[in-house]
Amino acid sequence: MDRKTVGTVVSVKKQWWLKVNTKPVRLHALDGATFPHIIKVSYTVNGTGYCKRRWIRACDQPPPLGTEVTVVYDENKPSKSKVL
Secondary structure (H helix, E strand, O other): OOEEEEEEEEEEEEOOOOOEEOOOOOOOOOOOEEOOEEEEEEEEEOOEEEEEEEEEOOOOOOOOOOOEEEEEEOOOOOOOEEEO
């Protein structure tokens, strides 16, 4: 992972099936519940488009749609990447 490029957040989805409770005692099923997110980032290297998904923890706020994020990728295999 030695090259950097800029990617755009294309999709932000909430994982409804994975609930994280933040309160010790609840009054109803979703009282104090937070959910993690999966973001999809689109980036281009040498004219070829790639997509990368990243899991965002339940306590962190996901970036809004259209936000530019930094993507670090391998020079020999651009499909192998990491979203920062």
